[in-house]
Amino acid sequence: MVPPLGRKFYHSSQTVKMVGLKPSDVPPPLGVKVLSAGTAACIADLVTFPLDTAKVRLQIQGEKAAAEAAKDIRYRGVFGTISTMVRTEGPRSLYNGLVAGLQRQMAFASIRIGLYDNVKNFYTGGKTDRPGVGIRILAGCTTGAMAVSVAQPTDVVKVRFQAQMNLSGVQRRYSGTLQAYKQIFRLEGMRGLWKGTLPNITRNALVNCTELVTYDLIKEAILKHNILSDNLPCHFVSAFGAGFCTTVIASPVDVVKTRYMNSPPGQYKSAVNCAWTMMTKEGPTAFYKGFVPSFLRLGSWNVVMFVTFEQLKRAMMISKQRMEATA
Structure with a gap:
Protein backbone atom coordinates (compact mmCIF):
# COMPACT_ATOMS: atom_id res chain seq x y z
CA MET A 1 0.00 0.00 0.00
CA VAL A 2 1.30 3.45 -0.87
CA PRO A 3 0.81 5.74 2.15
CA PRO A 4 -1.34 8.81 1.60
CA LEU A 5 0.17 12.26 1.75
CA GLY A 6 0.21 13.83 5.17
CA ARG A 7 0.61 10.66 7.31
CA LYS A 8 3.54 10.13 9.67
CA PHE A 9 5.75 7.11 9.00
CA TYR A 10 8.85 5.37 10.26
CA HIS A 11 11.92 5.30 8.08
CA SER A 12 14.40 2.70 9.27
CA SER A 13 14.02 -0.98 8.48
CA GLN A 14 14.54 -1.77 12.20
CA THR A 15 11.63 0.47 13.19
CA VAL A 16 9.50 -1.10 10.45
CA LYS A 17 10.06 -4.52 12.05
CA MET A 18 9.33 -3.17 15.55
CA VAL A 19 5.97 -1.57 14.71
CA GLY A 20 4.89 -4.32 12.32
CA LEU A 21 4.70 -2.22 9.18
CA LYS A 22 5.30 -3.72 5.77
CA PRO A 23 8.34 -2.44 3.84
CA SER A 24 5.98 -0.90 1.30
CA ASP A 25 4.59 1.32 4.08
CA VAL A 26 7.93 3.10 4.41
CA PRO A 27 7.77 6.53 2.73
CA PRO A 28 10.00 6.95 -0.32
CA PRO A 29 13.17 9.04 0.11
CA LEU A 30 13.36 12.53 -1.38
CA GLY A 31 15.26 11.43 -4.50
CA VAL A 32 12.61 8.86 -5.38
CA LYS A 33 9.80 11.41 -4.97
CA VAL A 34 11.58 14.07 -7.03
CA LEU A 35 12.45 11.68 -9.87
CA SER A 36 8.98 10.08 -9.80
CA ALA A 37 7.26 13.48 -9.92
CA GLY A 38 9.33 14.75 -12.84
CA THR A 39 8.94 11.52 -14.83
CA ALA A 40 5.20 11.27 -14.16
CA ALA A 41 4.70 14.91 -15.20
CA CYS A 42 6.56 14.30 -18.47
CA ILE A 43 4.36 11.28 -19.22
CA ALA A 44 1.27 13.36 -18.45
CA ASP A 45 2.53 16.12 -20.77
CA LEU A 46 3.06 13.66 -23.62
CA VAL A 47 -0.56 12.54 -23.29
CA THR A 48 -2.20 15.94 -22.82
CA GLY A 62 -8.36 38.28 -29.78
CA GLU A 63 -4.85 39.73 -29.46
CA LYS A 64 -3.79 41.98 -32.33
CA ALA A 65 -0.66 40.01 -33.22
CA ALA A 66 -2.53 36.70 -33.10
CA ALA A 67 -5.38 38.09 -35.19
CA GLU A 68 -3.00 39.37 -37.89
CA ALA A 69 -1.24 36.01 -38.13
CA ALA A 70 -4.43 33.97 -38.20
CA LYS A 71 -6.47 36.37 -40.40
CA ASP A 72 -9.48 34.25 -41.41
CA ILE A 73 -8.71 31.40 -39.00
CA ARG A 74 -11.10 31.24 -36.05
CA TYR A 75 -10.85 28.81 -33.15
CA ARG A 76 -14.09 27.53 -31.62
CA GLY A 77 -13.92 25.15 -28.71
CA VAL A 78 -11.16 22.76 -27.76
CA PHE A 79 -11.84 20.07 -30.34
CA GLY A 80 -12.64 22.67 -32.99
CA THR A 81 -9.28 24.30 -32.26
CA ILE A 82 -7.45 20.99 -32.52
CA SER A 83 -9.28 20.19 -35.78
CA THR A 84 -8.50 23.63 -37.23
CA MET A 85 -4.83 23.36 -36.29
CA VAL A 86 -4.50 19.92 -37.87
CA ARG A 87 -6.25 21.13 -41.04
CA THR A 88 -4.32 24.39 -41.44
CA GLU A 89 -0.93 23.58 -39.89
CA GLY A 90 -0.67 19.82 -39.77
CA PRO A 91 -0.82 17.41 -36.80
CA ARG A 92 2.73 18.23 -35.68
CA SER A 93 1.54 21.72 -34.70
CA LEU A 94 -0.29 20.21 -31.74
CA TYR A 95 3.10 19.38 -30.23
CA ASN A 96 4.76 22.77 -30.81
CA GLY A 97 6.99 23.44 -27.80
CA LEU A 98 6.98 19.84 -26.54
CA VAL A 99 10.75 19.81 -25.92
CA ALA A 100 10.52 22.94 -23.77
CA GLY A 101 7.44 21.46 -22.12
CA LEU A 102 9.31 18.33 -21.07
CA GLN A 103 12.24 20.43 -19.87
CA ARG A 104 9.76 22.48 -17.85
CA GLN A 105 8.21 19.45 -16.19
CA MET A 106 11.55 17.93 -15.19
CA ALA A 107 12.56 21.23 -13.59
CA PHE A 108 9.12 22.26 -12.38
CA ALA A 109 7.06 19.24 -11.29
CA SER A 110 10.02 17.54 -9.64
CA ILE A 111 10.29 20.53 -7.29
CA ARG A 112 6.66 21.51 -6.68
CA ILE A 113 5.37 17.95 -6.27
CA GLY A 114 8.48 16.06 -5.20
CA LEU A 115 9.32 18.45 -2.35
CA TYR A 116 5.74 18.98 -1.13
CA ASP A 117 5.77 16.35 1.64
CA ASN A 118 9.20 17.42 2.90
CA VAL A 119 8.28 21.12 3.00
CA LYS A 120 5.02 20.27 4.74
CA ASN A 121 6.93 18.29 7.38
CA PHE A 122 9.41 21.16 7.70
CA TYR A 123 6.64 23.62 8.57
CA THR A 124 5.14 21.28 11.16
CA GLY A 125 8.51 20.26 12.54
CA GLY A 126 7.42 16.66 12.05
CA LYS A 127 5.19 16.98 15.11
CA THR A 128 1.87 16.04 13.52
CA ASP A 129 0.75 13.35 11.11
CA ARG A 130 -2.28 15.39 9.98
CA PRO A 131 -1.23 19.00 9.30
CA GLY A 132 -3.98 21.57 8.93
CA VAL A 133 -5.17 23.03 5.66
CA GLY A 134 -3.18 26.21 6.34
CA ILE A 135 0.10 24.28 6.58
CA ARG A 136 -0.70 22.37 3.40
CA ILE A 137 -1.50 25.59 1.54
CA LEU A 138 1.72 27.19 2.79
CA ALA A 139 3.72 24.17 1.65
CA GLY A 140 2.04 24.26 -1.76
CA CYS A 141 2.75 27.98 -2.17
CA THR A 142 6.38 27.47 -1.18
CA THR A 143 7.17 24.63 -3.56
CA GLY A 144 5.18 26.30 -6.36
CA ALA A 145 7.16 29.54 -6.02
CA MET A 146 10.46 27.64 -5.83
CA ALA A 147 9.63 25.69 -8.98
CA VAL A 148 8.69 28.80 -10.99
CA SER A 149 11.88 30.60 -10.04
CA VAL A 150 13.87 27.73 -11.56
CA ALA A 151 11.71 26.71 -14.52
CA GLN A 152 10.36 30.06 -15.80
CA PRO A 153 12.54 30.27 -18.97
CA THR A 154 11.28 26.86 -20.11
CA ASP A 155 7.69 28.03 -19.62
CA VAL A 156 8.27 31.19 -21.66
CA VAL A 157 9.71 29.20 -24.58
CA LYS A 158 6.96 26.57 -24.38
CA VAL A 159 4.16 29.15 -24.53
CA ARG A 160 5.75 31.04 -27.43
CA PHE A 161 6.19 27.85 -29.44
CA GLN A 162 2.59 26.84 -28.80
CA ALA A 163 1.37 30.29 -29.86
CA GLN A 164 3.31 30.55 -33.13
CA MET A 165 1.57 29.30 -36.26
CA ASN A 166 3.03 26.99 -38.90
CA LEU A 167 1.35 28.71 -41.84
CA SER A 168 2.80 29.38 -45.27
CA GLY A 169 3.64 33.05 -45.65
CA VAL A 170 3.74 33.59 -41.87
CA GLN A 171 7.22 34.04 -40.45
CA ARG A 172 7.95 31.88 -37.43
CA ARG A 173 9.46 33.55 -34.37
CA TYR A 174 11.61 30.55 -33.47
CA SER A 175 12.94 27.54 -35.35
CA GLY A 176 14.17 25.46 -32.42
CA THR A 177 14.18 25.31 -28.62
CA LEU A 178 17.85 26.23 -28.14
CA GLN A 179 17.57 29.00 -30.75
CA ALA A 180 14.55 30.36 -28.88
CA TYR A 181 16.47 30.60 -25.59
CA LYS A 182 19.36 32.35 -27.35
CA GLN A 183 17.15 34.77 -29.28
CA ILE A 184 15.06 35.74 -26.28
CA PHE A 185 18.23 36.37 -24.27
CA ARG A 186 19.82 38.38 -27.10
CA LEU A 187 16.78 40.56 -27.81
CA GLU A 188 15.15 40.80 -24.38
CA GLY A 189 17.91 39.91 -21.93
CA MET A 190 17.49 37.91 -18.74
CA ARG A 191 14.22 39.73 -18.08
CA GLY A 192 12.84 38.21 -21.27
CA LEU A 193 13.58 34.67 -20.12
CA TRP A 194 11.92 35.37 -16.79
CA LYS A 195 9.08 37.38 -18.34
CA GLY A 196 5.79 36.87 -16.53
CA THR A 197 7.43 35.44 -13.41
CA LEU A 198 5.08 37.29 -11.05
CA PRO A 199 1.82 36.12 -12.69
CA ASN A 200 3.35 32.68 -13.11
CA ILE A 201 4.26 32.50 -9.42
CA THR A 202 0.73 33.64 -8.58
CA ARG A 203 -0.79 31.16 -10.99
CA ASN A 204 1.37 28.24 -9.88
CA ALA A 205 0.97 29.03 -6.20
CA LEU A 206 -2.79 28.75 -6.79
CA VAL A 207 -2.39 25.67 -8.98
CA ASN A 208 0.00 23.94 -6.62
CA CYS A 209 -2.06 24.68 -3.53
CA THR A 210 -5.36 23.67 -5.10
CA GLU A 211 -3.93 20.68 -6.93
CA LEU A 212 -1.85 19.13 -4.16
CA VAL A 213 -3.98 20.16 -1.20
CA THR A 214 -7.23 19.05 -2.87
CA TYR A 215 -5.68 15.75 -3.94
CA ASP A 216 -4.28 15.36 -0.43
CA LEU A 217 -7.63 16.04 1.29
CA ILE A 218 -9.81 14.02 -1.11
CA LYS A 219 -7.51 11.01 -0.92
CA GLU A 220 -7.28 11.27 2.87
CA ALA A 221 -11.08 11.46 3.21
CA ILE A 222 -11.60 8.48 0.87
CA LEU A 223 -9.16 6.34 2.86
CA LYS A 224 -10.41 7.56 6.24
CA HIS A 225 -14.03 6.57 5.47
CA ASN A 226 -12.97 3.33 3.72
CA ILE A 227 -14.75 4.33 0.51
CA LEU A 228 -11.89 2.99 -1.60
CA SER A 229 -8.57 1.37 -0.85
CA ASP A 230 -5.29 3.09 -1.69
CA ASN A 231 -5.19 2.01 -5.32
CA LEU A 232 -5.86 3.26 -8.84
CA PRO A 233 -9.61 4.14 -8.46
CA CYS A 234 -8.83 6.20 -5.36
CA HIS A 235 -6.00 8.01 -7.15
CA PHE A 236 -8.24 8.61 -10.19
CA VAL A 237 -11.09 10.17 -8.20
CA SER A 238 -8.72 12.32 -6.11
CA ALA A 239 -6.84 13.54 -9.18
CA PHE A 240 -10.03 14.33 -11.14
CA GLY A 241 -11.42 16.40 -8.25
CA ALA A 242 -8.12 18.21 -7.90
CA GLY A 243 -8.08 19.02 -11.63
CA PHE A 244 -11.56 20.57 -11.61
CA CYS A 245 -10.96 22.72 -8.51
CA THR A 246 -7.62 23.87 -9.89
CA THR A 247 -9.10 24.95 -13.23
CA VAL A 248 -11.83 27.05 -11.62
CA ILE A 249 -9.42 28.92 -9.36
CA ALA A 250 -6.40 29.27 -11.65
CA SER A 251 -7.93 30.01 -15.08
CA PRO A 252 -7.99 33.84 -14.82
CA VAL A 253 -4.34 34.05 -13.78
CA ASP A 254 -3.41 31.42 -16.37
CA VAL A 255 -4.91 33.48 -19.21
CA VAL A 256 -3.06 36.63 -18.10
CA LYS A 257 0.17 34.66 -17.75
CA THR A 258 -0.16 33.16 -21.22
CA ARG A 259 -0.90 36.46 -22.93
CA TYR A 260 1.80 38.37 -21.10
CA MET A 261 4.53 35.79 -21.74
CA ASN A 262 3.58 35.53 -25.40
CA SER A 263 3.41 39.31 -25.97
CA PRO A 264 6.17 41.16 -27.88
CA PRO A 265 8.20 43.78 -25.98
CA GLY A 266 6.18 46.91 -25.25
CA GLN A 267 2.69 45.53 -25.79
CA TYR A 268 1.94 45.46 -22.06
CA LYS A 269 3.66 47.48 -19.33
CA SER A 270 3.15 44.71 -16.78
CA ALA A 271 1.04 41.68 -15.99
CA VAL A 272 -1.43 43.95 -14.17
CA ASN A 273 -1.64 46.16 -17.26
CA CYS A 274 -2.28 43.04 -19.36
CA ALA A 275 -5.14 42.04 -17.07
CA TRP A 276 -6.59 45.57 -17.14
CA THR A 277 -6.40 45.70 -20.95
CA MET A 278 -8.23 42.37 -21.16
CA MET A 279 -10.94 43.59 -18.79
CA THR A 280 -11.53 46.90 -20.56
CA LYS A 281 -11.35 45.62 -24.14
CA GLU A 282 -12.82 42.12 -23.90
CA GLY A 283 -14.73 42.03 -20.63
CA PRO A 284 -14.53 39.64 -17.65
CA THR A 285 -15.28 36.56 -19.79
CA ALA A 286 -11.82 36.98 -21.36
CA PHE A 287 -10.32 35.62 -18.14
CA TYR A 288 -12.04 32.30 -18.74
CA LYS A 289 -11.12 31.92 -22.38
CA GLY A 290 -10.03 28.36 -23.00
CA PHE A 291 -11.74 27.11 -19.81
CA VAL A 292 -12.93 23.83 -21.34
CA PRO A 293 -9.52 22.86 -22.75
CA SER A 294 -7.97 24.03 -19.48
CA PHE A 295 -10.23 21.67 -17.55
CA LEU A 296 -9.82 18.83 -20.03
CA ARG A 297 -6.08 19.33 -19.93
CA LEU A 298 -5.73 19.80 -16.14
CA GLY A 299 -8.21 17.05 -15.35
CA SER A 300 -6.58 14.51 -17.64
CA TRP A 301 -3.09 15.77 -16.71
CA ASN A 302 -3.81 15.31 -13.01
CA VAL A 303 -5.21 11.83 -13.54
CA VAL A 304 -2.25 10.66 -15.62
CA MET A 305 0.33 12.41 -13.44
CA PHE A 306 -0.90 11.33 -9.99
CA VAL A 307 -1.69 7.76 -11.03
CA THR A 308 1.75 7.46 -12.68
CA PHE A 309 3.41 9.21 -9.73
CA GLU A 310 1.93 6.75 -7.23
CA GLN A 311 2.87 3.73 -9.36
CA LEU A 312 6.41 4.99 -10.01
CA LYS A 313 6.98 5.60 -6.30
CA ARG A 314 5.75 2.09 -5.54
CA ALA A 315 7.90 0.51 -8.26
CA MET A 316 11.02 2.45 -7.22
CA MET A 317 10.55 1.52 -3.57
CA ILE A 318 10.09 -2.18 -4.42
CA SER A 319 13.22 -2.06 -6.59
CA LYS A 320 15.17 -0.30 -3.83
CA GLN A 321 14.07 -2.87 -1.22
CA ARG A 322 15.07 -5.77 -3.49
CA MET A 323 18.50 -4.22 -4.05
CA GLU A 324 18.96 -3.75 -0.30
CA ALA A 325 17.85 -7.34 0.35
CA THR A 326 20.42 -8.75 -2.07
CA ALA A 327 23.22 -6.44 -0.90
Whole structure:
Protein backbone atom coordinates (compact mmCIF):
# COMPACT_ATOMS: atom_id res chain seq x y z
CA MET A 1 0.00 0.00 0.00
CA VAL A 2 1.30 3.45 -0.87
CA PRO A 3 0.81 5.74 2.15
CA PRO A 4 -1.34 8.81 1.60
CA LEU A 5 0.17 12.26 1.75
CA GLY A 6 0.21 13.83 5.17
CA ARG A 7 0.61 10.66 7.31
CA LYS A 8 3.54 10.13 9.67
CA PHE A 9 5.75 7.11 9.00
CA TYR A 10 8.85 5.37 10.26
CA HIS A 11 11.92 5.30 8.08
CA SER A 12 14.40 2.70 9.27
CA SER A 13 14.02 -0.98 8.48
CA GLN A 14 14.54 -1.77 12.20
CA THR A 15 11.63 0.47 13.19
CA VAL A 16 9.50 -1.10 10.45
CA LYS A 17 10.06 -4.52 12.05
CA MET A 18 9.33 -3.17 15.55
CA VAL A 19 5.97 -1.57 14.71
CA GLY A 20 4.89 -4.32 12.32
CA LEU A 21 4.70 -2.22 9.18
CA LYS A 22 5.30 -3.72 5.77
CA PRO A 23 8.34 -2.44 3.84
CA SER A 24 5.98 -0.90 1.30
CA ASP A 25 4.59 1.32 4.08
CA VAL A 26 7.93 3.10 4.41
CA PRO A 27 7.77 6.53 2.73
CA PRO A 28 10.00 6.95 -0.32
CA PRO A 29 13.17 9.04 0.11
CA LEU A 30 13.36 12.53 -1.38
CA GLY A 31 15.26 11.43 -4.50
CA VAL A 32 12.61 8.86 -5.38
CA LYS A 33 9.80 11.41 -4.97
CA VAL A 34 11.58 14.07 -7.03
CA LEU A 35 12.45 11.68 -9.87
CA SER A 36 8.98 10.08 -9.80
CA ALA A 37 7.26 13.48 -9.92
CA GLY A 38 9.33 14.75 -12.84
CA THR A 39 8.94 11.52 -14.83
CA ALA A 40 5.20 11.27 -14.16
CA ALA A 41 4.70 14.91 -15.20
CA CYS A 42 6.56 14.30 -18.47
CA ILE A 43 4.36 11.28 -19.22
CA ALA A 44 1.27 13.36 -18.45
CA ASP A 45 2.53 16.12 -20.77
CA LEU A 46 3.06 13.66 -23.62
CA VAL A 47 -0.56 12.54 -23.29
CA THR A 48 -2.20 15.94 -22.82
CA PHE A 49 0.02 18.36 -24.76
CA PRO A 50 -2.44 18.90 -27.68
CA LEU A 51 -5.05 20.06 -25.16
CA ASP A 52 -2.55 22.48 -23.64
CA THR A 53 -1.67 23.87 -27.09
CA ALA A 54 -5.38 24.32 -27.89
CA LYS A 55 -5.82 26.13 -24.58
CA VAL A 56 -2.98 28.55 -25.41
CA ARG A 57 -4.41 29.28 -28.87
CA LEU A 58 -7.85 30.01 -27.40
CA GLN A 59 -6.36 32.20 -24.68
CA ILE A 60 -4.42 34.42 -27.10
CA GLN A 61 -7.30 34.65 -29.58
CA GLY A 62 -8.36 38.28 -29.78
CA GLU A 63 -4.85 39.73 -29.46
CA LYS A 64 -3.79 41.98 -32.33
CA ALA A 65 -0.66 40.01 -33.22
CA ALA A 66 -2.53 36.70 -33.10
CA ALA A 67 -5.38 38.09 -35.19
CA GLU A 68 -3.00 39.37 -37.89
CA ALA A 69 -1.24 36.01 -38.13
CA ALA A 70 -4.43 33.97 -38.20
CA LYS A 71 -6.47 36.37 -40.40
CA ASP A 72 -9.48 34.25 -41.41
CA ILE A 73 -8.71 31.40 -39.00
CA ARG A 74 -11.10 31.24 -36.05
CA TYR A 75 -10.85 28.81 -33.15
CA ARG A 76 -14.09 27.53 -31.62
CA GLY A 77 -13.92 25.15 -28.71
CA VAL A 78 -11.16 22.76 -27.76
CA PHE A 79 -11.84 20.07 -30.34
CA GLY A 80 -12.64 22.67 -32.99
CA THR A 81 -9.28 24.30 -32.26
CA ILE A 82 -7.45 20.99 -32.52
CA SER A 83 -9.28 20.19 -35.78
CA THR A 84 -8.50 23.63 -37.23
CA MET A 85 -4.83 23.36 -36.29
CA VAL A 86 -4.50 19.92 -37.87
CA ARG A 87 -6.25 21.13 -41.04
CA THR A 88 -4.32 24.39 -41.44
CA GLU A 89 -0.93 23.58 -39.89
CA GLY A 90 -0.67 19.82 -39.77
CA PRO A 91 -0.82 17.41 -36.80
CA ARG A 92 2.73 18.23 -35.68
CA SER A 93 1.54 21.72 -34.70
CA LEU A 94 -0.29 20.21 -31.74
CA TYR A 95 3.10 19.38 -30.23
CA ASN A 96 4.76 22.77 -30.81
CA GLY A 97 6.99 23.44 -27.80
CA LEU A 98 6.98 19.84 -26.54
CA VAL A 99 10.75 19.81 -25.92
CA ALA A 100 10.52 22.94 -23.77
CA GLY A 101 7.44 21.46 -22.12
CA LEU A 102 9.31 18.33 -21.07
CA GLN A 103 12.24 20.43 -19.87
CA ARG A 104 9.76 22.48 -17.85
CA GLN A 105 8.21 19.45 -16.19
CA MET A 106 11.55 17.93 -15.19
CA ALA A 107 12.56 21.23 -13.59
CA PHE A 108 9.12 22.26 -12.38
CA ALA A 109 7.06 19.24 -11.29
CA SER A 110 10.02 17.54 -9.64
CA ILE A 111 10.29 20.53 -7.29
CA ARG A 112 6.66 21.51 -6.68
CA ILE A 113 5.37 17.95 -6.27
CA GLY A 114 8.48 16.06 -5.20
CA LEU A 115 9.32 18.45 -2.35
CA TYR A 116 5.74 18.98 -1.13
CA ASP A 117 5.77 16.35 1.64
CA ASN A 118 9.20 17.42 2.90
CA VAL A 119 8.28 21.12 3.00
CA LYS A 120 5.02 20.27 4.74
CA ASN A 121 6.93 18.29 7.38
CA PHE A 122 9.41 21.16 7.70
CA TYR A 123 6.64 23.62 8.57
CA THR A 124 5.14 21.28 11.16
CA GLY A 125 8.51 20.26 12.54
CA GLY A 126 7.42 16.66 12.05
CA LYS A 127 5.19 16.98 15.11
CA THR A 128 1.87 16.04 13.52
CA ASP A 129 0.75 13.35 11.11
CA ARG A 130 -2.28 15.39 9.98
CA PRO A 131 -1.23 19.00 9.30
CA GLY A 132 -3.98 21.57 8.93
CA VAL A 133 -5.17 23.03 5.66
CA GLY A 134 -3.18 26.21 6.34
CA ILE A 135 0.10 24.28 6.58
CA ARG A 136 -0.70 22.37 3.40
CA ILE A 137 -1.50 25.59 1.54
CA LEU A 138 1.72 27.19 2.79
CA ALA A 139 3.72 24.17 1.65
CA GLY A 140 2.04 24.26 -1.76
CA CYS A 141 2.75 27.98 -2.17
CA THR A 142 6.38 27.47 -1.18
CA THR A 143 7.17 24.63 -3.56
CA GLY A 144 5.18 26.30 -6.36
CA ALA A 145 7.16 29.54 -6.02
CA MET A 146 10.46 27.64 -5.83
CA ALA A 147 9.63 25.69 -8.98
CA VAL A 148 8.69 28.80 -10.99
CA SER A 149 11.88 30.60 -10.04
CA VAL A 150 13.87 27.73 -11.56
CA ALA A 151 11.71 26.71 -14.52
CA GLN A 152 10.36 30.06 -15.80
CA PRO A 153 12.54 30.27 -18.97
CA THR A 154 11.28 26.86 -20.11
CA ASP A 155 7.69 28.03 -19.62
CA VAL A 156 8.27 31.19 -21.66
CA VAL A 157 9.71 29.20 -24.58
CA LYS A 158 6.96 26.57 -24.38
CA VAL A 159 4.16 29.15 -24.53
CA ARG A 160 5.75 31.04 -27.43
CA PHE A 161 6.19 27.85 -29.44
CA GLN A 162 2.59 26.84 -28.80
CA ALA A 163 1.37 30.29 -29.86
CA GLN A 164 3.31 30.55 -33.13
CA MET A 165 1.57 29.30 -36.26
CA ASN A 166 3.03 26.99 -38.90
CA LEU A 167 1.35 28.71 -41.84
CA SER A 168 2.80 29.38 -45.27
CA GLY A 169 3.64 33.05 -45.65
CA VAL A 170 3.74 33.59 -41.87
CA GLN A 171 7.22 34.04 -40.45
CA ARG A 172 7.95 31.88 -37.43
CA ARG A 173 9.46 33.55 -34.37
CA TYR A 174 11.61 30.55 -33.47
CA SER A 175 12.94 27.54 -35.35
CA GLY A 176 14.17 25.46 -32.42
CA THR A 177 14.18 25.31 -28.62
CA LEU A 178 17.85 26.23 -28.14
CA GLN A 179 17.57 29.00 -30.75
CA ALA A 180 14.55 30.36 -28.88
CA TYR A 181 16.47 30.60 -25.59
CA LYS A 182 19.36 32.35 -27.35
CA GLN A 183 17.15 34.77 -29.28
CA ILE A 184 15.06 35.74 -26.28
CA PHE A 185 18.23 36.37 -24.27
CA ARG A 186 19.82 38.38 -27.10
CA LEU A 187 16.78 40.56 -27.81
CA GLU A 188 15.15 40.80 -24.38
CA GLY A 189 17.91 39.91 -21.93
CA MET A 190 17.49 37.91 -18.74
CA ARG A 191 14.22 39.73 -18.08
CA GLY A 192 12.84 38.21 -21.27
CA LEU A 193 13.58 34.67 -20.12
CA TRP A 194 11.92 35.37 -16.79
CA LYS A 195 9.08 37.38 -18.34
CA GLY A 196 5.79 36.87 -16.53
CA THR A 197 7.43 35.44 -13.41
CA LEU A 198 5.08 37.29 -11.05
CA PRO A 199 1.82 36.12 -12.69
CA ASN A 200 3.35 32.68 -13.11
CA ILE A 201 4.26 32.50 -9.42
CA THR A 202 0.73 33.64 -8.58
CA ARG A 203 -0.79 31.16 -10.99
CA ASN A 204 1.37 28.24 -9.88
CA ALA A 205 0.97 29.03 -6.20
CA LEU A 206 -2.79 28.75 -6.79
CA VAL A 207 -2.39 25.67 -8.98
CA ASN A 208 0.00 23.94 -6.62
CA CYS A 209 -2.06 24.68 -3.53
CA THR A 210 -5.36 23.67 -5.10
CA GLU A 211 -3.93 20.68 -6.93
CA LEU A 212 -1.85 19.13 -4.16
CA VAL A 213 -3.98 20.16 -1.20
CA THR A 214 -7.23 19.05 -2.87
CA TYR A 215 -5.68 15.75 -3.94
CA ASP A 216 -4.28 15.36 -0.43
CA LEU A 217 -7.63 16.04 1.29
CA ILE A 218 -9.81 14.02 -1.11
CA LYS A 219 -7.51 11.01 -0.92
CA GLU A 220 -7.28 11.27 2.87
CA ALA A 221 -11.08 11.46 3.21
CA ILE A 222 -11.60 8.48 0.87
CA LEU A 223 -9.16 6.34 2.86
CA LYS A 224 -10.41 7.56 6.24
CA HIS A 225 -14.03 6.57 5.47
CA ASN A 226 -12.97 3.33 3.72
CA ILE A 227 -14.75 4.33 0.51
CA LEU A 228 -11.89 2.99 -1.60
CA SER A 229 -8.57 1.37 -0.85
CA ASP A 230 -5.29 3.09 -1.69
CA ASN A 231 -5.19 2.01 -5.32
CA LEU A 232 -5.86 3.26 -8.84
CA PRO A 233 -9.61 4.14 -8.46
CA CYS A 234 -8.83 6.20 -5.36
CA HIS A 235 -6.00 8.01 -7.15
CA PHE A 236 -8.24 8.61 -10.19
CA VAL A 237 -11.09 10.17 -8.20
CA SER A 238 -8.72 12.32 -6.11
CA ALA A 239 -6.84 13.54 -9.18
CA PHE A 240 -10.03 14.33 -11.14
CA GLY A 241 -11.42 16.40 -8.25
CA ALA A 242 -8.12 18.21 -7.90
CA GLY A 243 -8.08 19.02 -11.63
CA PHE A 244 -11.56 20.57 -11.61
CA CYS A 245 -10.96 22.72 -8.51
CA THR A 246 -7.62 23.87 -9.89
CA THR A 247 -9.10 24.95 -13.23
CA VAL A 248 -11.83 27.05 -11.62
CA ILE A 249 -9.42 28.92 -9.36
CA ALA A 250 -6.40 29.27 -11.65
CA SER A 251 -7.93 30.01 -15.08
CA PRO A 252 -7.99 33.84 -14.82
CA VAL A 253 -4.34 34.05 -13.78
CA ASP A 254 -3.41 31.42 -16.37
CA VAL A 255 -4.91 33.48 -19.21
CA VAL A 256 -3.06 36.63 -18.10
CA LYS A 257 0.17 34.66 -17.75
CA THR A 258 -0.16 33.16 -21.22
CA ARG A 259 -0.90 36.46 -22.93
CA TYR A 260 1.80 38.37 -21.10
CA MET A 261 4.53 35.79 -21.74
CA ASN A 262 3.58 35.53 -25.40
CA SER A 263 3.41 39.31 -25.97
CA PRO A 264 6.17 41.16 -27.88
CA PRO A 265 8.20 43.78 -25.98
CA GLY A 266 6.18 46.91 -25.25
CA GLN A 267 2.69 45.53 -25.79
CA TYR A 268 1.94 45.46 -22.06
CA LYS A 269 3.66 47.48 -19.33
CA SER A 270 3.15 44.71 -16.78
CA ALA A 271 1.04 41.68 -15.99
CA VAL A 272 -1.43 43.95 -14.17
CA ASN A 273 -1.64 46.16 -17.26
CA CYS A 274 -2.28 43.04 -19.36
CA ALA A 275 -5.14 42.04 -17.07
CA TRP A 276 -6.59 45.57 -17.14
CA THR A 277 -6.40 45.70 -20.95
CA MET A 278 -8.23 42.37 -21.16
CA MET A 279 -10.94 43.59 -18.79
CA THR A 280 -11.53 46.90 -20.56
CA LYS A 281 -11.35 45.62 -24.14
CA GLU A 282 -12.82 42.12 -23.90
CA GLY A 283 -14.73 42.03 -20.63
CA PRO A 284 -14.53 39.64 -17.65
CA THR A 285 -15.28 36.56 -19.79
CA ALA A 286 -11.82 36.98 -21.36
CA PHE A 287 -10.32 35.62 -18.14
CA TYR A 288 -12.04 32.30 -18.74
CA LYS A 289 -11.12 31.92 -22.38
CA GLY A 290 -10.03 28.36 -23.00
CA PHE A 291 -11.74 27.11 -19.81
CA VAL A 292 -12.93 23.83 -21.34
CA PRO A 293 -9.52 22.86 -22.75
CA SER A 294 -7.97 24.03 -19.48
CA PHE A 295 -10.23 21.67 -17.55
CA LEU A 296 -9.82 18.83 -20.03
CA ARG A 297 -6.08 19.33 -19.93
CA LEU A 298 -5.73 19.80 -16.14
CA GLY A 299 -8.21 17.05 -15.35
CA SER A 300 -6.58 14.51 -17.64
CA TRP A 301 -3.09 15.77 -16.71
CA ASN A 302 -3.81 15.31 -13.01
CA VAL A 303 -5.21 11.83 -13.54
CA VAL A 304 -2.25 10.66 -15.62
CA MET A 305 0.33 12.41 -13.44
CA PHE A 306 -0.90 11.33 -9.99
CA VAL A 307 -1.69 7.76 -11.03
CA THR A 308 1.75 7.46 -12.68
CA PHE A 309 3.41 9.21 -9.73
CA GLU A 310 1.93 6.75 -7.23
CA GLN A 311 2.87 3.73 -9.36
CA LEU A 312 6.41 4.99 -10.01
CA LYS A 313 6.98 5.60 -6.30
CA ARG A 314 5.75 2.09 -5.54
CA ALA A 315 7.90 0.51 -8.26
CA MET A 316 11.02 2.45 -7.22
CA MET A 317 10.55 1.52 -3.57
CA ILE A 318 10.09 -2.18 -4.42
CA SER A 319 13.22 -2.06 -6.59
CA LYS A 320 15.17 -0.30 -3.83
CA GLN A 321 14.07 -2.87 -1.22
CA ARG A 322 15.07 -5.77 -3.49
CA MET A 323 18.50 -4.22 -4.05
CA GLU A 324 18.96 -3.75 -0.30
CA ALA A 325 17.85 -7.34 0.35
CA THR A 326 20.42 -8.75 -2.07
CA ALA A 327 23.22 -6.44 -0.90
